[in-house]
Amino acid sequence: MPAALVCLDRVDKSFNNGVTALQGVSLTLAAHEFITLLGPSGCGKSTVLRLVAGLDAPSAGRVESPAAGGAGAADTAYVFQEPTLMPWASLFDNVWLPLRLAGMSRRDAAEPVRAVLHTVGLSDFESAYPGELSGGMKMRASIARALVTRPRLLLMDEPFAALDEITRQKLNPDLLDWWRAQQLAALFVTHSVFEAVFLSQRVLVMGPRPGRIVAELAIDAPYPRSAEFRVSSAYAQACRALSLALESAQAGSDVASR
């Protein structure tokens, strides 16, 4: 097992309004690993990502990650549920942004930007504006912007939740291709059992109020995973196990909150 890239050790997070978002969350993410956090909305999945990205600080416990440690921001990329592109800038300029903030000129950035736009299949759209693109294309652009710095860690917060099922089914295997090609470690957040099973090596199931990890399941199927994987019995079994874990996590918290 390679060294851990991200390590959360008994992390609590409470907000000023008194809400306890996370309690005793521990997890490790190895380099090149793909982990998914699965849970109902409001269980603190996004909070975990924000802690790992160094955008928030834990109330208790320890967070180790490339971004939280301050080792260098370019090592970490973040993809939000919305594409979060700058509407006033062309696709090229949007993808250029992380390099530009690191001081790279437009000319020097041209090669990496065009390469990553090619990877996500948007070569013909570098001068288009976000408003002129479909939802799926905008999300591809958003991922291109995340990949352009060649990060070691990719954080994704329900990136495909707002897309239609057909677009999502196309983007899932594409994402796996990019993850493998760039040798990333990925921490993926979703509330879709199917997406979690299709993408990940390990799935951590979270329960709400307070957010905590209640179950863990390894998905041993080899990569590349194709459409055939979606109809295999291993896939069905994993989905069933995760659905049950999710149900008992919610049932437990419903009892606890009474």
Next chain:
Amino acid sequence: MNERLLPAVTFIALLLGWELLVRLAHIPHYTLPAPSLVLKTLVDNFGSFVPSWWFTVKITFLSLALACIGGVLIAALFALSRRLEIALFPLAVVLQVTPVVAIAPLILIYVQSTTAALLLCTWIVAFFPILANTLVGLRSADPHLRDLFRLYRATPLQRLKLLLVPSALPYFIAGLKIAGGLSLIAAVTAEMVAGAAGKETGLASRIFEASFRTDTPKMFAGLALLAATGVLIFWAFNALSRRLLGRWHASQRD
């Protein structure tokens, strides 16, 4: 009919109706001059109108420019410091809600130069829409984009240039459109209160003079010139807005 021609056709029809009404009903020109007479008056008095027009335009645009600088600077300060905004914003509101006609006589007492007094009056009216809109604009930057700029360790200058200014631009322009029209109104109003003092005077003074002599056609000529100037300002800022926001902002899509 072509929708672009519709306003022009309406306008010409109105003028024709007006002309016909005056001629057929034999309305005396000191009551209501026909458009043709207004035009003739305008041409005959061109020599006295042009410097006055220029003076009014100068006051309007100079104070609008100062309002842009002041409004944007104050908005930036407020955006940086919530406490500063809480402390000072009510003051800006007081300035805004007090009618400029009522403040003008006071300012004329305090400020020696009439031109400076007119500038100040107009500035007070024009700066508020720019301040209020720019402030909202600076605050409207997408919170996730803000996170992204933090994640990538953007410098404050990069954040200002690449995130805050573009986010605020549509709001600033909306404020500019309002302030453009208002500053012309304020420039004329303030001059009306000031009266025709000093060497340089604007269109308001021409209209006042004509009114004293019951020279109705000349009053109409001055009004027509003012209206045309207002429409030009409106057009100019709409064109600027299209140019700056044209391709990306929802307000400019058909």
